[in-house]
Amino acid sequence: MSSPATGAATLAARRSSRFVAWVRAWRAGLVPFDEVADAVAGDEEHLVADAPGTWTDVSLREALPSLAKHSPDDIRLVLPAPGDPRGLPGPGAFAGAALVAGEAVVASGMGLVPEVRTHTSGSGMTWETVLWRVHPLPADAPKASLATPGAAEAEAELAAVLAETTATLTRLDVAQWRPELAGALAALRRPDGATDLPPGFDPRARRLFARAAVLDRVLALAGESAPGGAVNTYEAQQRDAALRPLTTACRQALVAACNAPLRLYS
DSSP states (O other), X not given: OOOHHHHHTTSOOOHHHHHHHHHHHHHTTXXXXXXXXXXXXXXXXXXXXXXXXXXXXXXXXXXXXXXXTOOGGGXXXXXXXXXXXXXXXXXXXXXXXXXXXXXXXXXTTEEEEXXXXXXXXXXXXXXXXXXXXXXXXXXXXXXXXXXXXXXXXXXXXXXXXXXXXXXXXXXXXHHHHOHHHHHHHHHTTSXXXXXXXXXXXXXXXXXXXXXXXXXXXXXXXXXXXXXOTTSOHHHHHHXXXXXXXXXXXXXXXXXXXXXXXXXXXX
Protein backbone atom coordinates (compact mmCIF):
# COMPACT_ATOMS: atom_id res chain seq x y z
CA MET A 1 0.00 0.00 0.00
CA SER A 2 1.37 3.42 -0.89
CA SER A 3 2.01 5.94 1.86
CA PRO A 4 0.65 9.52 1.94
CA ALA A 5 4.04 10.82 0.84
CA THR A 6 4.15 8.37 -2.05
CA GLY A 7 0.76 9.66 -3.14
CA ALA A 8 1.90 13.24 -2.76
CA ALA A 9 4.84 12.49 -5.01
CA THR A 10 2.45 11.80 -7.89
CA LEU A 11 0.69 15.16 -7.68
CA ALA A 12 1.33 17.95 -10.16
CA ALA A 13 4.19 20.34 -9.69
CA ARG A 14 3.71 23.95 -8.65
CA ARG A 15 1.34 25.76 -10.95
CA SER A 16 3.85 28.50 -11.74
CA SER A 17 6.47 25.96 -12.81
CA ARG A 18 4.07 24.41 -15.31
CA PHE A 19 3.01 27.87 -16.51
CA VAL A 20 6.58 28.98 -17.15
CA ALA A 21 7.72 25.74 -18.78
CA TRP A 22 4.83 25.49 -21.23
CA VAL A 23 4.55 29.18 -22.07
CA ARG A 24 8.31 29.37 -22.71
CA ALA A 25 8.09 26.32 -25.00
CA TRP A 26 5.18 27.93 -26.85
CA ARG A 27 7.05 31.19 -27.32
CA ALA A 28 10.03 29.21 -28.65
CA GLY A 29 7.78 27.63 -31.27
CA LEU A 30 8.16 24.15 -29.79
CA VAL A 31 4.53 23.52 -28.80
CA PRO A 32 1.33 24.86 -30.41
CA PHE A 33 -0.71 27.53 -28.69
CA ASP A 34 -3.76 25.25 -28.48
CA GLU A 35 -1.93 22.88 -26.09
CA VAL A 36 -0.62 25.43 -23.60
CA ALA A 37 -3.70 26.31 -21.55
CA ASP A 38 -4.73 22.68 -21.09
CA ALA A 39 -1.18 21.64 -20.16
CA VAL A 40 -0.94 24.37 -17.52
CA ALA A 41 -4.41 23.89 -16.04
CA GLY A 42 -4.73 20.12 -16.14
CA ASP A 43 -8.03 19.22 -14.48
CA GLU A 44 -8.41 22.62 -12.83
CA GLU A 45 -10.24 25.74 -13.97
CA HIS A 46 -7.78 28.61 -14.47
CA LEU A 47 -8.85 32.23 -14.82
CA VAL A 48 -6.80 35.41 -15.21
CA ALA A 49 -7.56 38.75 -13.55
CA ASP A 50 -6.31 42.14 -14.73
CA ALA A 51 -4.78 40.82 -17.94
CA PRO A 52 -3.84 43.58 -20.40
CA GLY A 53 -6.76 44.62 -22.56
CA THR A 54 -9.41 42.92 -20.42
CA TRP A 55 -12.08 44.34 -18.13
CA THR A 56 -13.07 41.21 -16.23
CA ASP A 57 -11.70 37.80 -15.34
CA VAL A 58 -11.03 35.74 -18.46
CA SER A 59 -10.00 32.16 -19.14
CA LEU A 60 -6.32 31.29 -19.26
CA ARG A 61 -6.63 30.58 -22.98
CA GLU A 62 -8.04 34.07 -23.58
CA ALA A 63 -5.26 35.72 -21.55
CA LEU A 64 -2.28 33.91 -23.07
CA PRO A 65 -2.11 36.13 -26.20
CA SER A 66 -0.96 38.96 -23.90
CA LEU A 67 2.34 37.04 -23.73
CA ALA A 68 2.59 36.54 -27.50
CA LYS A 69 5.28 39.22 -27.92
CA HIS A 70 7.52 37.83 -25.17
CA SER A 71 10.59 35.76 -25.95
CA PRO A 72 11.16 32.54 -23.96
CA ASP A 73 13.86 34.22 -21.88
CA ASP A 74 11.44 37.02 -20.90
CA ILE A 75 9.31 34.51 -18.96
CA ARG A 76 10.82 33.31 -15.68
CA LEU A 77 9.82 31.29 -12.65
CA VAL A 78 10.35 32.69 -9.15
CA LEU A 79 9.77 30.75 -5.91
CA PRO A 80 10.38 33.28 -3.13
CA ALA A 81 10.18 32.59 0.59
CA PRO A 82 10.42 34.80 3.68
CA GLY A 83 14.03 35.89 3.95
CA ASP A 84 14.78 34.65 0.41
CA PRO A 85 13.17 37.00 -2.16
CA ARG A 86 15.51 36.03 -5.03
CA GLY A 87 14.09 36.84 -8.44
CA LEU A 88 11.57 39.40 -7.25
CA PRO A 89 11.78 42.93 -8.70
CA GLY A 90 11.82 44.69 -5.34
CA PRO A 91 9.13 45.73 -2.87
CA GLY A 92 5.60 46.23 -4.15
CA ALA A 93 2.23 44.56 -4.58
CA PHE A 94 3.62 41.83 -6.83
CA ALA A 95 6.45 40.95 -4.45
CA GLY A 96 4.06 40.81 -1.50
CA ALA A 97 1.61 38.55 -3.32
CA ALA A 98 4.39 36.30 -4.61
CA LEU A 99 5.80 35.86 -1.10
CA VAL A 100 2.37 34.91 0.24
CA ALA A 101 1.82 32.39 -2.56
CA GLY A 102 5.41 31.14 -2.52
CA GLU A 103 5.48 31.19 -6.31
CA ALA A 104 4.99 33.52 -9.26
CA VAL A 105 5.78 34.16 -12.91
CA VAL A 106 7.84 37.15 -14.04
CA ALA A 107 7.45 38.38 -17.60
CA SER A 108 8.61 41.63 -19.16
CA GLY A 109 6.40 44.34 -17.72
CA MET A 110 4.15 42.02 -15.72
CA GLY A 111 4.09 39.45 -12.96
CA LEU A 112 1.47 36.75 -12.43
CA VAL A 113 0.61 35.16 -9.08
CA PRO A 114 -1.77 32.19 -8.70
CA GLU A 115 -4.50 32.43 -6.09
CA VAL A 116 -6.41 29.25 -5.22
CA ARG A 117 -10.07 29.88 -4.45
CA THR A 118 -12.36 27.34 -2.79
CA HIS A 119 -16.07 27.34 -3.63
CA THR A 120 -18.95 25.55 -1.93
CA SER A 121 -22.24 24.76 -3.65
CA GLY A 122 -25.62 24.85 -1.99
CA SER A 123 -25.49 21.06 -1.66
CA GLY A 124 -22.20 21.23 0.21
CA MET A 125 -19.90 20.19 -2.64
CA THR A 126 -16.58 22.04 -2.78
CA TRP A 127 -14.27 22.75 -5.68
CA GLU A 128 -11.32 25.00 -6.45
CA THR A 129 -10.46 27.48 -9.16
CA VAL A 130 -7.10 29.09 -9.80
CA LEU A 131 -7.02 32.82 -10.45
CA TRP A 132 -3.83 34.25 -11.95
CA ARG A 133 -3.65 37.90 -10.92
CA VAL A 134 -1.56 40.11 -13.19
CA HIS A 135 0.58 42.84 -11.61
CA PRO A 136 2.34 45.56 -13.65
CA LEU A 137 6.13 45.61 -13.19
CA PRO A 138 8.62 48.43 -13.74
CA ALA A 139 10.49 48.30 -17.03
CA ASP A 140 13.83 47.92 -15.24
CA ALA A 141 12.74 44.95 -13.08
CA PRO A 142 15.63 42.44 -12.79
CA LYS A 143 15.32 38.97 -14.26
CA ALA A 144 15.17 35.96 -11.98
CA SER A 145 18.02 34.35 -13.91
CA LEU A 146 20.43 36.91 -12.50
CA ALA A 147 19.89 35.64 -8.96
CA THR A 148 19.60 31.86 -9.40
CA PRO A 149 22.06 29.07 -10.21
CA GLY A 150 22.17 27.17 -13.49
CA ALA A 151 20.84 23.63 -13.83
CA ALA A 152 24.22 21.95 -13.30
CA GLU A 153 24.95 23.88 -10.12
CA ALA A 154 21.43 23.40 -8.79
CA GLU A 155 21.54 19.66 -9.50
CA ALA A 156 24.80 19.23 -7.61
CA GLU A 157 23.52 21.30 -4.68
CA LEU A 158 20.27 19.35 -4.48
CA ALA A 159 22.07 16.00 -4.51
CA ALA A 160 24.47 17.10 -1.78
CA VAL A 161 21.78 18.55 0.47
CA LEU A 162 19.50 15.56 -0.07
CA ALA A 163 22.24 13.18 1.06
CA GLU A 164 23.01 15.30 4.11
CA THR A 165 19.34 15.66 5.03
CA THR A 166 18.68 11.93 4.65
CA ALA A 167 21.60 11.18 6.96
CA THR A 168 20.35 13.70 9.51
CA LEU A 169 16.82 12.31 9.47
CA THR A 170 18.23 8.82 9.93
CA ARG A 171 20.12 9.98 13.02
CA LEU A 172 16.90 11.57 14.30
CA ASP A 173 15.15 8.22 13.72
CA VAL A 174 12.53 9.93 11.60
CA ALA A 175 11.41 6.52 10.32
CA GLN A 176 9.93 5.78 13.73
CA TRP A 177 7.58 8.76 13.81
CA ARG A 178 7.30 9.76 10.12
CA PRO A 179 7.85 6.53 8.11
CA GLU A 180 6.18 7.96 5.02
CA LEU A 181 8.57 10.93 4.92
CA ALA A 182 11.65 8.80 5.42
CA GLY A 183 10.50 6.34 2.76
CA ALA A 184 9.74 9.07 0.24
CA LEU A 185 13.15 10.69 0.72
CA ALA A 186 14.84 7.33 0.20
CA ALA A 187 12.84 6.73 -2.98
CA LEU A 188 14.10 10.03 -4.39
CA ARG A 189 17.56 8.50 -4.66
CA ARG A 190 16.16 6.21 -7.36
CA PRO A 191 14.27 8.56 -9.70
CA ASP A 192 12.55 6.85 -12.61
CA GLY A 193 13.62 9.47 -15.11
CA ALA A 194 10.05 10.60 -15.78
CA THR A 195 9.61 14.22 -16.71
CA ASP A 196 6.75 16.65 -16.93
CA LEU A 197 8.45 19.31 -19.04
CA PRO A 198 7.45 20.14 -22.62
CA PRO A 199 9.80 19.82 -25.60
CA GLY A 200 12.91 22.02 -25.69
CA PHE A 201 14.40 21.27 -22.28
CA ASP A 202 17.64 19.30 -22.23
CA PRO A 203 18.06 16.00 -20.31
CA ARG A 204 19.70 17.68 -17.31
CA ALA A 205 16.80 20.12 -16.86
CA ARG A 206 14.30 17.28 -17.24
CA ARG A 207 16.09 15.13 -14.68
CA LEU A 208 16.39 18.02 -12.26
CA PHE A 209 12.74 18.98 -12.63
CA ALA A 210 11.55 15.39 -12.15
CA ARG A 211 13.46 14.99 -8.89
CA ALA A 212 12.73 18.47 -7.53
CA ALA A 213 9.01 18.32 -8.37
CA VAL A 214 8.60 15.06 -6.43
CA LEU A 215 10.64 16.38 -3.54
CA ASP A 216 8.61 19.60 -3.48
CA ARG A 217 5.45 17.60 -2.87
CA VAL A 218 7.09 15.52 -0.14
CA LEU A 219 8.27 18.65 1.65
CA ALA A 220 4.81 20.19 1.32
CA LEU A 221 3.39 17.13 3.05
CA ALA A 222 5.99 17.37 5.80
CA GLY A 223 5.11 21.01 6.36
CA GLU A 224 1.36 20.42 6.45
CA SER A 225 1.39 17.40 8.77
CA ALA A 226 1.76 18.09 12.47
CA PRO A 227 4.07 15.69 14.30
CA GLY A 228 2.42 12.90 16.27
CA GLY A 229 2.16 12.71 20.02
CA ALA A 230 5.33 10.62 20.27
CA VAL A 231 7.38 13.58 19.01
CA ASN A 232 8.25 16.36 21.43
CA THR A 233 8.85 19.99 20.51
CA TYR A 234 12.62 19.60 20.46
CA GLU A 235 12.43 16.66 18.04
CA ALA A 236 10.04 18.59 15.80
CA GLN A 237 12.43 21.55 15.77
CA GLN A 238 15.29 19.23 14.81
CA ARG A 239 13.27 17.84 11.93
CA ASP A 240 12.34 21.30 10.70
CA ALA A 241 15.96 22.45 10.90
CA ALA A 242 17.07 19.40 8.92
CA LEU A 243 14.49 20.01 6.19
CA ARG A 244 15.08 23.76 5.82
CA PRO A 245 18.23 23.56 3.63
CA LEU A 246 16.57 20.89 1.50
CA THR A 247 13.52 23.10 0.98
CA THR A 248 15.75 25.92 -0.25
CA ALA A 249 17.74 23.63 -2.55
CA CYS A 250 14.51 22.21 -3.95
CA ARG A 251 13.14 25.66 -4.79
CA GLN A 252 16.41 26.62 -6.49
CA ALA A 253 16.34 23.39 -8.49
CA LEU A 254 12.82 23.98 -9.78
CA VAL A 255 13.70 27.54 -10.77
CA ALA A 256 16.90 26.44 -12.51
CA ALA A 257 15.11 23.66 -14.43
CA CYS A 258 12.17 25.76 -15.61
CA ASN A 259 14.35 28.76 -16.52
CA ALA A 260 16.99 26.66 -18.31
CA PRO A 261 17.90 27.63 -21.89
CA LEU A 262 15.70 25.92 -24.46
CA ARG A 263 17.03 23.83 -27.33
CA LEU A 264 15.14 25.17 -30.32
CA TYR A 265 16.14 22.26 -32.53
CA SER A 266 16.07 18.89 -30.75
